[in-house]
Amino acid sequence: MDNPHYRVARLLDVQPETEDTSSYLFVLEDGGDFQFSPGQFNMLGLPGTEEAAISFSSLAVAGSGRFTHTIRRVGNVTKLIGELEIGQRVMVRGPFGHGWPIEQAVGCDVLLVAGGLGLAPLRPFLLYMLENRGQIRNLVLIFGARTPDDMIFQKDLARWQEQDEVSTIYCVDHLTRESNLRLRTGLVTRFMDGLDLDPRNTLACICGPEIMMRFVARNLALQGYRQDRIYLSMERRMRCGTAHCGHCQIGAKFVCQDGPVFSYPDIARFADTAL
Numbered sequence: 001m002d003n004p005h006y007r008v009a010r011l012l013d014v015q016p017e018t019e020d021t022s023s024y025l026f027v028l029e030d031g032g033d034f035q036f037s038p039g040q041f042n043m044l045g046l047p048g049t050e051e052a053a054i055s056f057s058s059l060a061v062a063g064s065g066r067f068t069h070t071i072r073r074v075g076n077v078t079k080l081i082g083e084l085e086i087g088q089r090v091m092v093r094g095p096f097g098h099g100w101p102i103e104q105a106v107g108c109d110v111l112l113v114a115g116g117l118g119l120a121p122l123r124p125f126l127l128y129m130l131e132n133r134g135q136i137r138n139l140v141l142i143f144g145a146r147t148p149d150d151m152i153f154q155k156d157l158a159r160w161q162e163q164d165e166v167s168t169i170y171c172v173d174h175l176t177r178e179s180n181l182r183l184r185t186g187l188v189t190r191f192m193d194g195l196d197l198d199p200r201n202t203l204a205c206i207c208g209p210e211i212m213m214r215f216v217a218r219n220l221a222l223q224g225y226r227q228d229r230i231y232l233s234m235e236r237r238m239r240c241g242t243a244h245c246g247h248c249q250i251g252a253k254f255v256c257q258d259g260p261v262f263s264y265p266d267i268a269r270f271a272d273t274a275l
């Protein structure tokens, strides 16, 4: 690891989400507090491995030292985390980066658009909005996945679909089986017209594959949504997490420190490498 300033966390619980993705609840071994904001991330590692940047998928609970990461097992670190037994330990550095601009939501409509695993960093933002529902106007979540089996947080999705406090649109590319959720078929961009939102007074937060974020942001801009109120969470390979190694750079921006959440105008001008 590049930076020795890590803390040790113990695995408390694992909840399977999809075939290759699970949510892992950790607690810090030192008994200390751990404060973080929706959209920030940790660098997670195990002895002898590099580290992987992983977003928080839970809200911070003051004084608990607990946090959840929702992780797809794709490579060295994430596969080893997937093999951990309850009680085993990981090394954690963080929290890093700038998260979602929660303070800008006050008095506004809020639109969250997530694709696949992109719902993980948006989940704590949505939970925060639901806990502080009186501060914002309309709240809309659009979530798309490839198939019903690729939808993470199914219990949350079912609960949110029944709640009056948030309007939900869930869609899949392929309706491969029946679901207890009300699902539409098509890409998220197909369901973005005529939302009960004021384009001039909406905070829009998008997270998912880069191509999806590009089309969603452009669609919103064309509909007259204020571009400086559209935010996206960018993903780049990371190493130091502290704006030193340059691995995560997009133009002049360091995703690890300036992001991972950027305003659309801030990142769109690096269009060749980003959006």
Ligand SMILES: Cc1cc2nc3c(=O)[nH]c(=O)nc-3n(C[C@H](O)[C@H](O)[C@H](O)COP(=O)(O)OP(=O)(O)OC[C@H]3O[C@@H](n4cnc5c(N)ncnc54)[C@H](O)[C@@H]3O)c2cc1C
Pocket: 041, 051, 052, 053, 054, 055, 056, 069, 070, 071, 072, 073, 074, 075, 076, 077, 078, 079, 117, 120, 121, 234, 235, 236, 237, 238, 260
């Ligand atoms: C801010 C941020 C937040 C993230 N949040 C999450 C999250 O919440 N959950 C989650 O599951 N993931 C998240 N990721 C993605 C995660 O960090 C990566 O998938 C990470 O690479 C996994 O590490 P690994 O060691 O398991 O996989 P790696 O061994 O790094 O391999 C991952 C994939 O990348 C490919 N790869 C390996 N080396 C390279 C290379 N040099 N260049 C390009 N591709 C390569 C591999 O073939 C494999 O397909 C996030 C990333 C960022 C930047």
Ligand code: FES
Pocket: 237, 238, 239, 240, 241, 242, 243, 244, 245, 246, 247, 248, 249, 254, 255, 256, 257
């Ligand atoms: S990860 Fe090293 S500069 Fe961002």
